[in-house]
Every structure is written in C-alpha cells, then in structure tokens.
Amino acid sequence: MNVSIASVHPLEVDPPTTDGGGGAGGEGGNNEVPTMRMKDLQGMPGTLGGLVLRICQFAFAVVGLCIMATTSDFPSVTAFCYLVAATGLQSLWSLLLAIIDIYALLVMRSLQNSRVVTLFTIGDAITSTLTFAAACASAGITVLIDNDLNSCAQNHCAQFETSAAMAFICWFTAVPSFLLNFWSLASR
Numbered sequence: 001m002n003v004s005i006a007s008v009h010p011l012e013v014d015p016p017t018t019d020g021g022g023g024a025g026g027e028g029g030n031n032e033v034p035t036m037r038m039k040d041l042q043g044m045p046g047t048l049g050g051l052v053l054r055i056c057q058f059a060f061a062v063v064g065l066c067i068m069a070t071t072s073d074f075p076s077v078t079a080f081c082y083l084v085a086a087t088g089l090q091s092l093w094s095l096l097l098a099i100i101d102i103y104a105l106l107v108m109r110s111l112q113n114s115r116v117v118t119l120f121t122i123g124d125a126i127t128s129t130l131t132f133a134a135a136c137a138s139a140g141i142t143v144l145i146d147n148d149l150n151s152c153a154q155n156h157c158a159q160f161e162t163s164a165a166m167a168f169i170c171w172f173t174a175v176p177s178f179l180l181n182f183w184s185l186a187s188r
Contacts, residue, residue: 043180045097045120046104046111050180054098056173061091061131064166068138071156079137080160086127086134087167090174093127117184124178128171135167 042049065087074080097120104111111117142160146152 041180041184043176044112044184045117045181046101046109048105050177051098051101051105053173053177054094054101057094057170057177058091058098060166060170060173061087061094064163064170065091067159067166068163071159073155074160077141079134079141080163083134083138083163083167086130087163087170090127090131090170093123094174097123112184114185117181121178121181121185124174124181128174128178131167131174132171135164135171138164138167 041047043053044050065084068074068080068084068087071080074084100111103109111120138160142157142164145155145160146157
C-alpha cells in the first residue's frame with residue numbers, strides 16, 4: 001500500500017473548522033485523514049535498483065543474442081530464430097527503460113504515475129514471457145541435439161547452451177521488474 005496513516009507519520013494539518021456555534025448541530029469538521037506516499041522500493045521504475053535490473057537485463061539479452069547470432073547454423077532451427085528475436089526485443093525494451101530510469105534519476109523525478117507503471121508492467125510481462133518461452137524452446141532443442149541425436153560434433157552446442165542460459169538469466173532479472181511494477185499497480 002502506498003499511503004500511511006497520519007498517526008504513524010505526523011503531518012501539519014489545519015485545525016478542523018466548525019460552524020462557529022460550538023453546539024451540536026454542525027458538520028463538526030474535517031473527518032478525512034491525510035495520506036502520504038511511502039518511499040519507493042528499490043527495483044521500481046525510476047530507482048537505482050530499477051536501473052541496475054534494466055542494465056542486467058540488457059547485458060544478458062545482448063550477450064545471448066550475440067552468441068546465438070554468431071553461429072552459422074542458427075537460422076536452420078526455428079527455436080533459435082525465436083530466441084534471437086525475443087532477446088533482441090528484450091534488449092531494446094530494457095535499453096529504453098534504462099534510459100528512462102537514468103533520466104528520472106538525473107532530474108529526480110518519480111515514475112510512479114499510474115499510466116507509466118501500467119505501460120512498464122505490460123511491457124515487462126510481454127517481453128519476459130517471450131524471453132522465457134524462447135529460452136525454454138532453445139534449451140529443449142539443444143538437449144535434443146546433444147543427448148538424443150548425439151550430433152554435437154557437427155553443431156555449435158556450447159554456443160546454443162550458453163545463449164539459452166543467458167536468456168534464462170535475462171528472464172530471472174526481468175521477473176523482479178515485472179513483479180515490483182505489478183505490486184506497485186495493485187497497491188494503488
């Protein structure tokens with residue numbers, strides 16, 4: 001929840017107004033309790049923790065993308081093409097949000113606007129789901145090539161495994177971003 005009760009964190013509040021008669025027949029004053037925002041959690045948009053998560057997502061996605069793209073036979077397998085597309089999208093999304101986080105930190109602005117957090121949450125959900133699915137598909141094909149077909153001598157199994165591992169690590173760093181954004185939306 002992003003608000004706290006005034007008794008926990010006292011605020012300067014104007015005294016309640018009365019109808020002037022002091023008797024028992026008026027409104028009696030202001031019954032609303034003033035609220036305030038709680039401190040942003042690290043990992044949310046516009047925080048240093050959020051920037052670190054975005055940079056990690058970007059780095060792991062780019063490393064996985066580069067490793068897979070440097071192999072000569074990745075276009076022959078659909079799952080590997082899907083991994084390249086998903087990590088490419090994840091790297092672009094993470095880079096864009098890292099730039100936005102850097103801007104927010106430099107100008108000391110909060111990114112806790114409901115529309116902004118909704119956009120970040122939906123984008124994180126889509127990109128992390130695509131990255132996880134691509135990593136699973138690529139890992140499955142790599143296991144098929146290595147264990148079932150025993151043809152790793154003719155293929156780049158080490159590169160395929162490394163690229164799938166980088167995609168999984170990228171997904172592991174994308175999930176906290178999504179969960180914190182989602183939690184921030186749910187607590188409004």
